[in-house]
Amino acid sequence: MRPILLRLTNLTSFLLLTFLTPTVLAQNVILIIGDGMDDHQITMARNYVHGAKGQLALDTLPIRGAVQVVTLDHEDPTKVIYVADSANSATAIATGQVTSRGRISTSADTDRDFQPVTVDLKRAGYAVGIVTTASVTDATPAVFMANVAQRFCENPDMMVQAKIGGNWYADCEQDLIANGGKGSISEQIANSSIDLVLGGGSKHFLPNAEGSDITVLQKAQASGYLFVDSLSALEQAIENSENRLLGLFSPSTMPVRWQATGGVAADEPEPSLLNHVHEYLGDVTLPAPVQCEANPSYGNTPPLAAMTESAIRQLQKRSGKGFFLMIESASIDKQSHARRPCGQIGELQQLDETLKVALDFAAAQPDTLILVTADHGQAAQIIPNNSLFNGYGIPVYTPGRLQRLITPEGAIMAMNYATNDFQAEEHTGVNIPIFANDQGRDLVPAFMMQSDIYGLIKRYLLPESQ
């Protein structure tokens, strides 16, 4: 649409535009969430994809601020803890309320439901879409569509004493429909009025709906969702239908675009025998440098940018008033948990391509606020490939896990993962970035609490409610 816009440079064109468009211009918010996308993860992607002197599309956005993440202690919700998970941090964005880890738009104290912004927006006539590379039932998308005590209650089979790992159980008995609740996350999506839901997680729609002999997917279809399971089917549906759409493109999290050579993760440096005797002696063998390559499992996975293009087209058809679209690049986080920098970088690149789609749309539809943010910090750090202290002539190496990437500009970027000794890294408590296009100029402050993002969305789309 850009060429048309560029020709509208004189008054005649302006008047023509005024008469051709409806009297109330559509207003849109595109909220892009990079899960775990703190400044370290962004710098890794910038360095690898564009070089140390390059810039991401993110870096071209004119507004940048910092967001403080607040998490309540589930043992004592009058107190805070300093590291969030995606459930409580995305709840802050979607509902404007702080809560404890694991909660899906419910309160830390008495399990009250918090109303996500999507409810008010639907009521006001906006179309609402949710797009993610995770399961659509995963924490970040879920908080915009459901209220449940615990993030792992993703389908009807996971509501009561569902074992997650070790001694850990998901338990949302009070949320069973039989107990007066709203049911599992997938059922709440099936019952929702959300206009478009795209992502992974088809396995959560295969169990029978609670107390029913039809599956959650069949329930969603019965309630009016057109179901698609491939990008071509999605594109066809968007050509031919104005229906609500449910697109599920993988059983759980969608495969990521990139992996390191041969699929290796970050690994522990191997000190020599002598170095085990004394830390100043011997030497150390670091994991060999690798490059990023295509992930063979990626196959025909729809790119996030392609899902976004489709989503925007369909949401425009669903309401003349405008839309709210939340898009999550989920596996920046999941690949950092798994100590896989190429996975992280590829998924941040996906987010950046998606941002370009959003920017192109906003160029043609100027009343579009684009917000990009993260939910919480992640583990990966860029550390020196040659230690600051290698002049001492002794082996200096990380106690954690290391991956060294040969970047396209021919240098070695060393990434450290060292928040724990477990099979998955921890999140971190760093404040996270927020970015906006020019529509955010007098709206997005340089520093805010994460729960204030909810208010930004409402102030832009529902100014009368403020």
Place this chain on the structure above:
Amino acid sequence: MRPILLRLTNLTSFLLLTFLTPTVLAQNVILIIGDGMDDHQITMARNYVHGAKGQLALDTLPIRGAVQVVTLDHEDPTKVIYVADSANSATAIATGQVTSRGRISTSADTDRDFQPVTVDLKRAGYAVGIVTTASVTDATPAVFMANVAQRFCENPDMMVQAKIGGNWYADCEQDLIANGGKGSISEQIANSSIDLVLGGGSKHFLPNAEGSDITVLQKAQASGYLFVDSLSALEQAIENSENRLLGLFSPSTMPVRWQATGGVAADEPEPSLLNHVHEYLGDVTLPAPVQCEANPSYGNTPPLAAMTESAIRQLQKRSGKGFFLMIESASIDKQSHARRPCGQIGELQQLDETLKVALDFAAAQPDTLILVTADHGQAAQIIPNNSLFNGYGIPVYTPGRLQRLITPEGAIMAMNYATNDFQAEEHTGVNIPIFANDQGRDLVPAFMMQSDIYGLIKRYLLPESQ
């Protein structure tokens, strides 16, 4: 001066002010550098000093952006590396040029001198001051006053094969005055036209100047510097003199304000014997939680904010045109190297208090641009006190060093240091924040290269040169 300003609310007052002030209003730049102050270190300080829902003075600044740090490889300066030190990163700020680690305003390839912004500013009639909590000869202050091949060439005794540690030697033979160079950093300061230099590092002024029988300090005094070594002497000098000032308040780095209970640093978790047998077995003893307390070595050390107040008063006397003042809170970095979060937090608090002094001054002198930034990232990360994975019922703990702080709001903030196994942590390669007051509104972009900061200072104070 605020009360006076507040009374000037009507036209009469405005005209009065106009006639009482010189026709050319003074313009000032106050550049505050938090060494190693990335978003993690900022969040640690915010959480501890003001609580998770609180905010620093930093957070009240209306402009916030990100700065990409670029470092050249000293082995092959056509290539980059991804983690800086303070020498090359501060050189980028002071001279607008990228270089390799360890260099003080000299080039990575042929050791050419880069001219710091202070030279042009002095030539144009501005007063220039440098204030730091490090030695005034340390990398960050040095790049604004000197050109030398290697940061450790801080005094005449450290110019040729000066052992720093292990197999590591400082060597700046080509910079000897006898070889046509400018001499060591302290000598270059003694010979400089900088109006005011305050900080630590008196030991670097005690050796005899190169080829001379007087000390570097005596040389500085002979060249017109009034020397002071206490806050009271500084304040008295500022009452009574318009001289250039050299204030050295400690032999090397100035003591920091805070330490953890009993002075302990972060320490390794201690796994039980069974956990050594298998990572899923046994348990782990974490270092006990501590609080921050006054550092008994701090004594009568001048606070950074007090040095800043004095500096501003003296610089105003030194030029009616205005001033450039660089202020560094150096030990955010040094205490992170040493795995001492309380030290870091106290020094970030010092920076924040200094910012308040700058903001008060700018309220009375509106043509004052305040910039706050860092030079590079640092090691400390906030990780969960209770692991995201503690539901698995196995010991999950950092492979690095941990300190857990009981914060004034009664929660536990866990800080992880795990970039290496050496006695000092590494820097990290994360992009760093930049903040500005309202004078930076159309000047400071949301994203920039670190070397662009040089251009911002020149654009504000020397617009005709741009």
